[in-house]
Amino acid sequence: MTLYLKYRSKNLDELDLPEVAESLKKIVNSGSIPHAFLFAGPKGTGKTSAARILAKIINCEKLGKGGVPCDKCEQCVSITKGTNLDVIEMDAASHRGIDDVRTLRDAVKLSPTKAKKKIYIIDEAHMLTTEASNALLKTLEEPPDHVVFILATTNPEKLIDTIRSRTTFITFRKASIGEIVNALKRVVSSEKIKIKEESLLRIAEVSGGAFRDAIKILEQFNAEGEIYLDKFKCSELTSFIEALIKKDEKGAINEIEKNVELGISIEVFLQVLLTLFHKAILSEVGVGENKIEGLDKKDLVILTDLFTEANKSLVDSPIEQLPVEIAVIKWCGEDKNVESRNLNLKKDNEVKEAPDVVISTQDSKFQVPDSNIGIVNDDIWKTILSAIHPVNASIEGLLRASRPVGYDGKTLTLGVFYKFHKERLEDANHRKILEDVIEKVLNCPTRIVCTLVAPPPKVIIEEAKTEPVLTESSEPDIIKAAEEIFGN
Numbered sequence: 413m414t415l416y417l418k419y420r421s422k423n424l425d426e427l428d429l430p431e432v433a434e435s436l437k438k439i440v441n442s443g444s445i446p447h448a449f450l451f452a453g454p455k456g457t458g459k460t461s462a463a464r465i466l467a468k469i470i471n472c473e474k475l476g477k478g479g480v481p482c483d484k485c486e487q488c489v490s491i492t493k494g495t496n497l498d499v500i501e502m503d504a505a506s507h508r509g510i511d512d513v514r515t516l517r518d519a520v521k522l523s524p525t526k527a528k529k530k531i532y533i534i535d536e537a538h539m540l541t542t543e544a545s546n547a548l549l550k551t552l553e554e555p556p557d558h559v560v561f562i563l564a565t566t567n568p569e570k571l572i573d574t575i576r577s578r579t580t581f582i583t584f585r586k587a588s589i590g591e592i593v594n595a596l597k598r599v600v601s602s603e604k605i606k607i608k609e610e611s612l613l614r615i616a617e618v619s620g621g622a623f624r625d626a627i628k629i630l631e632q633f634n635a636e637g638e639i640y641l642d643k644f645k646c647s648e649l650t651s652f653i654e655a656l657i658k659k660d661e662k663g664a665i666n667e668i669e670k671n672v673e674l675g676i677s678i679e680v681f682l683q684v685l686l687t688l689f690h691k692a693i694l695s696e697v698g699v700g701e702n703k704i705e706g707l708d709k710k711d712l713v714i715l716t717d718l719f720t721e722a723n724k725s726l727v728d729s730p731i732e733q734l735p736v737e738i739a740v741i742k743w744c745g746e747d748k749n750v751e752s753r754n755l756n757l758k759k760d761n762e763v764k765e766a767p768d769v770v771i772s773t774q775d776s777k778f779q780v781p782d783s784n785i786g787i788v789n790d791d792i793w794k795t796i797l798s799a800i801h802p803v804n805a806s807i808e809g810l811l812r813a814s815r816p817v818g819y820d821g822k823t824l825t826l827g828v829f830y831k832f833h834k835e836r837l838e839d840a841n842h843r844k845i846l847e848d849v850i851e852k853v854l855n856c857p858t859r860i861v862c863t864l865v866a867p868p869p870k871v872i873i874e875e876a877k878t879e880p881v882l883t884e885s886s887e888p889d890i891i892k893a894a895e896e897i898f899g900n
């Protein structure tokens with residue numbers, strides 16, 4: 413028997429989530445059990461275990477004080493084994509159609525064979541088709557006295573409202589690292605497994621808050637020894653992150669496939685990855701020292717969004733690693749999108765005559781009028797900004813607090829509003845990156861020269877809604893705002 417099954421909680425007191433145990437105890441002790449429950453929460457957080465415990469409490473022949481099932485009577489034993497004829501577990505993912513629900517509705521009418529009540533545990537209930545959901549709803553509206561439904565779902569929001577409103581809702585959540593460590597310690601001490609405290613922590617960290625995954629990893633550790641945990645030391649992730657930095661789509665996807673072959677679940681992979689990003693973001697704002705060289709704050713925020721989204725899609729994906737691979741493609745595709753946008757913009761500019769810039773169709777160079785409104789016109793300037801963004805978002809931020817003031821076909825002069833920004837733009841690395849990007853956009857080698865100019869009365873940094881506004885206020889304010897954008 414696997415450790416997970418062996419150590420499945422047997423009564424409410426053994427449930428890993430204390431608040432779930434509390435809610436269920438209150439209901440049981442009230443003496444009136446509702447006819448339908450909805451257990452909602454992530455995978456591996458104990459929904460099925462809790463459903464079976466509830467089934468035992470309802471049907472136990474010698475229920476102890478405080479609703480503790482005896483675990484010895486015929487009902488308890490057969491429920492634990494999964495052989496009880498009156499406790500029916502259904503996976504809605506594979507029985508999602510109307511016919512399945514009709515069969516269920518007919519079966520529901522029949523009295524239980526031996527137990528007091530028939531218990532239907534319907535897992536992944538959100539996978540039922542709308543038609544099937546409506547049919548189930550009819551049964552929930554007028555349930556026979558001898559039936560209790562326990563619906564379990566990872567996506568309660570996908571259930572129809574009328575089903576949700578007819579069920580008693582119990583929320584399951586991901587466990588904290590401390591809770592997982594405690595659960596693991598229970599197993600470790602009864603199995604006499606030798607494991608270091610730090611390895612327990614490591615398992616808890618990579619379990620993604622799911623007791624089931626944690627115990628599976630522990631089991632594998634027990635079979636293979638410390639070496640198994642080496643897999644989680646993120647060496648694979650280092651190569652994966654390197655590929656992300658280079659926007660090397662193929663390399664990154666290869667790394668994902670390698671992890672899958674190693675038997676590392678995608679959930680665990682994502683958990684470790686997001687933990688690294690989280691630590692790096694904290695470091696970017698000055699908490700801790702876990703920066704990831706090559707990814708700045710903006711990159712990290714975009715990546716965290718993409719992979720959090722992938723994590724949400726895992727449940728519905730027929731191929732486990734697919735959402736993560738899509739996230740990689742979206743991230744790596746950013747450059748290409750920008751390039752194709754640039755091409756479009758260039759074409760537009762070649763056709764329509766922009767007032768400030770004349771582009772000769774032969775060499776795409778700008779002829780610059782002597783004006784301080786905008787030497788490189790708005791569209792071109794925006795193209796430069798969006799081209800620099802995926803390469804280095806800090807430089808993009810710096811450019812947003814400056815404007816082009818001169819261009820002679822070889823040198824682009826930038827008027828920078830603040831000394832602090834000018835120094836950063838003049839940094840050799842920054843200038844090189846900027847010159848490379850501008851060369852691509854303008855289609856000729858370009859040198860950058862920075863000069864201080866008076867800022868316009870009000871420069872609004874047109875990015876996210878939460879962006880601070882740079883004004884001609886006192887210097888410390890400006891620096892503070894800049895730090896918010898660029899970090900230190």
Ligand SMILES: [Zn+2]
Binds near residue numbers: 475481487489
């Ligand atoms: Zn019993």
